[in-house]
Amino acid sequence: MAAELPVRHALPELLGALDAHGTAVLTAPPGSGKTTVVPLALADAGLRVLVAEPRRLAVRAAARRMGVSYAIRGERHTGADPRVEVVTTGLLLQRLQHDPELPGADVVVLDECHERHLDADTALAFLLDVRETLRPDLRLLATSATADAAPWSRLLGGAPVVAASGTPHPVETVWAPPARPLPPPHGMRVDPALLAHVAQVVRRALAERDGDVLCFLPGTAEIARVAGQLRDVTDDVEVLQVHGQAPARVQDAVLSPGTRRRVVLATSVAESSLTVPGVRVVVDSGLAREPRTDHARGLGSLTTVRVSKAGAVQRAGRAGREAPGTVYRCWTEAEHERLAEHPRPEIALADLTGFALQAACWGVPDPAALALLDPPPAAAMTAATATLTDLGALDGGRVTARGRxxxxxxxxxxxxxxxxxxxxxxxxxxxLLSEQLPRDAGDDLVEVWRSARRGGDAFASRWRQEVRRLSRSLAPGSGGASGSGGAPRSGGGAGSGGGDGLADDAFAGLVVALAFPERVARRRGGGYLMASGTAAALGEGSKLAGAPWLAVAVADRPTGSASARVRQAVEIDEATARLAHPVTTEEEAAWRVPPGERRGDVSARVVERLGAIELSSAPLPDADVRAALLHGLRTEDVLTWSKEALAVRARLAFCHRAVGEPWPDVGGAGPGMDALTDLADRWLEPELSRARRRADLERIDVATALLRLVPWSERLDAVAPERVQVPSGSRVRIDYGEERPVLAVKLQELFGWDSAPSVAGVPLLVHLLSPAGRPVAVTADLASFWRDGYRAVRAELRGRYPRHPWPEDPLTAPPTSRTNRRT
Structure with missing residues (x-):
């Protein structure tokens, strides 16, 4: 079978490229044999081969198929052929940190590098460093199932690209969309109607095609739901559920031929690097899961996305590994054309705390110095560096002994x-926290812990295996038991073994709080407030409801929600919270608006805080509250603005607008206080220095205070008089609230005036009023109004107001504020 695989034809070129250049990129479509044929061919050429795979399932599958050794976290297996070893990319990183020269390896094969897993990208960057500085003889081979090899070639210093064309067997595509459009996935939610449709397509595939069916779904919950909908086919068909947390026996069963027809429901772990015997049909839901990290809140989650074109090709290739096959795609051909070409690299999406520590241990505190296809986002690196500093792993950007x-x-x-x-x-x-918990795990982590202790299922078995590994890593003489060399900033810590006297509940809370100090949360109203400042809520019916304090182990933020959703937590007390997270005591003089209210006031207190959580406070009687008062002036309508005060402000604003210096800018006649607050020293003293609270500001005579802004060399009445005398003898107030000053006066009082006066060189805008005080005309040119507009006004209003004079010639008529009879 191996002799027939397409990659066989590319082996001479590949071996020549590695001999000549030391690096190479191999592109080969799914099922061409690159994962299992190439390592053995390299071994036959006399090389010791180390293969790195992105997933544990792929490691076990590839090693089993080749009959070689493998190693994953907590598990090692020695195969019949010692020349080849298969490891996860994470384990490869640990080996590089322990001994960068990788003794015992002549060539490292990074398989499925197109998937852009963070560990794989990091390992390749480290390997390029090793090749450049320590092991120029170390050969590097990057393999990809996509044809876009140019970026990898450039990254490997212009490495030759070897292409293995052709596929073992053709795969027919059947477009099988739902009968009607369905809502797209939102966060982790997938429309149940789509899952029902996927189950129906699986039934269709069983009826229309021969062989086993491999169905791709985004997560374990969707796998379980579709499995439930396929219960009626289990008499003739075996339904297997495969994901990263599946028991080893299930994984082994999937990788072995079945005794009857099978339906394998799998996540993306089955996309690459493994062959499921007997599969002739793939049913693709078209969905995948990607990580999302809220760096500001320190929360991570998974979200459901559409599969990329490259991912769809990978999935379809599973059907043509052993014979001609068929892929049923649960979307339309038109939708397929709109899919992204490639998945987004994990480095652009994930929490980079582990990556930043790896880079620092490698001696590269600035990841920009690493050979990476995509640079890490600046915000993610800033958050990661801050976290590592708080944990005591970094000091001034350099790794500490504790960090190593x-x-x-x-x-x-x-x-x-x-x-x-x-x-x-x-x-x-x-x-418990290092593995994804079972789907049915409750939110009380202590109960999950006790269940794992009692349990005999696959999760409990993996948990015990990891407990043994971690215990060995802390044993004297192990690498993990060396001195700490650097204290964490997040709380004091329990000290080695400092929690041994605690009961299980209290000890679990301590461990979770030490791991996630910013997620220590105190009850607030119907929910919780984390030390990070993020609100959080328990699910309905939670046994933890009512706990005054929580240490939150697992939380996410649903799409579109400002609050976190608590997945797993432990009840703790305040003493544990204080132990895990630093407590600060600060003198605070601030303008605070109580929750649910609109009016703020000065708050002068001594406050004890655990992050964003306020533990206690006491009054601070002699605090300097000036900055708080100024903030209140700037952000709220605190002062009492009488009509007189508004008028003075408008006049001052006009003076600045019309004359400029030395008249100050008071920010116009509107309500904004920024400009006036900037001038507070010039007009609010001595009242501001005496004020202690909002009420003191409210009592200030604003009109009198504003007059302090009049320059010493000027007179406000001379530049912007409050009133002007009109021909009738009345003194009429000028309104400075508009762009131009306005004189609003009854028309009869202006008889004989052929032009309006000016103030500061600006002509008044005259609003001519009817006897009832209603505007009948607006003009800046009285002569033009008397000549052209007055006749129409007179004709319209003299019948309505017969007791008032309406002369034919207003320029010669005597002005008056009275009626005809009174006149």
Whole structure:
């Protein structure tokens, strides 16, 4: 069978490229044999081969198919052929950190590099460093199932690209969309109607085609739901559920020929690097899961996305491994054309805390110096560096001895911190947190812990295996048991074994709080407030409801929600929270608006806080509250603005607008306070210095205070008089609230005036009023109004107001504020 695989024809060119250049890129479509044929061919050429796969399932499958050794976290197997070893990319990173020269390896094969897993990208960057500085003889081979090899070639220093064309067997595509359009996935939610449709397509495939069926779904919950909908076919067909947490016996069963027809429901772990015997049909839901990280809140989650074109090709290739096959795609051909070409690289999406620690341990605190296809996002790196500094893993950007110890444990740095600080007993809790918990696990982590202790299922077995590994890593003489060399900033820590006297519940809470100090949460209203400042809520019916404090182990933020959703947590007390997270005491003088209210006031207190959680406060009687008062002035309508005060402000604004310096800018006549607050020293003293609270500001005579802004060399009445005398003898107030000053006066009072006066060189805009005080005309040119507009106004209004004078010639008529009879 191997002799027939297309990659066989490319082996001479590939071996020549590696001999000549030391690096190469191999592109080969799914099922062409690149994962299993190439390593053995390299071994036959006299090379010791180390193969790195992105997934544990792929490691076991490839090693089993080749009959070679493999190693994954917590598990090693010695095969019949010692020349080839298959490992996960994560384990390869640990080996590189332990001994960068990789003794015992002549060539490293990074398989499925097109999937852009973070560990694979990091391992390749480290290997390029090793080749350049320590092992120029080390050969590197990157393999990809896609034809886009140019970026990899450039990254490997212009490495030759060897293409293995052709596929073992043709795969027919059947487009099988739902009968009607369905809502797209939202967060983790997948429309049940789509899952029902996928189950129906599986039945259709069983009826229309021969062979086993491999069905791709985004996650374990969707796998379980579709499996439930296929219960009626289990008499003749065996239904297997495969994902990263599936028991080893299930994985082994999938990789072995079945005794009857099978339906294999799988996540993306089955996309690459393995052959499922007997599969002739693939049913593709078209969905996948990607990580999302909220760096500001320190929360991670998975979200459901459409599969990329490259991913769809990978999935379809599973059907043509052993014979001609068929892929049923649960979307339309038109939708397929709109899919992204490739999945987004994990480095652009994931929490980079582990990556940043790996880079720092490698001696590269700035990842820009690494040979990466895509640079890590700046915000993600900033958050990662801050977290590692808080954990004591970095100091000034450089890795500490404690940080190196954390990296050797093979855990996320947060879990490594908890294991180191809480001691060997923490291995049981940390092992729980290092694996994805069962789908039916409740939100009380202590109950999950007790269940794992009692249980005999696959999860409990994996948990015990990880507990043993972690316990060995802390044993004297192991790499993980060396000195700490750097203290965490997040709380004091329990010290090695410091929690041994605690009951299980309290100890579990301590471990979780040490791992995730910013997720320590105190009850607030109907939910919780985390130390990070993020609101959080338990699910309905949670046994943890009512706990005053929680240490949140697993939380995510649903799409579109501002609050976190607690998945797993432990009840703790305030003492544990204080132990895990630093407590600060600050003198605070601020303008605070109580929750649910609109009016703020000065708050002068001594406040004790645990992150965003306020633990206690006491009044601070002699605090400097000036900055708080100024903030209140700037953000709220605090002062009492009488009509007189508004008028003074408008006049001052006009003076600045019309004359400029030395008149100050008061921000116009509107309500904004920014400009006036900037001038507070010039007009609000001495009242501002005496004020202690909002009420003191409200009592200020604003009109009188504003007059302090009149320059000493000027007179406000001379530049912007409050009133002007009109021909009738009345003194009429000028309105400075508009762009031009307005004189609103009854028409009869202006008889004989052929032009309006000016203030500061700006002509008044005259609003001519009827006897009832209603505007009848607006003009800046009185002579033009008397000549052209007055006749129409007179004709319209003299019948309505017969007691008022309406002369034919207003320029010669005597002005008056009275009626005809009174006149």
């Amino acid at each position: 110890r954390m990296a050797r444990l093979g855990l996320h740095p947060r879990l490594a911190r908890a294991l180191i600080d809480a001691g060997p007993r923490a291995a049981e809790v940390v092992a």
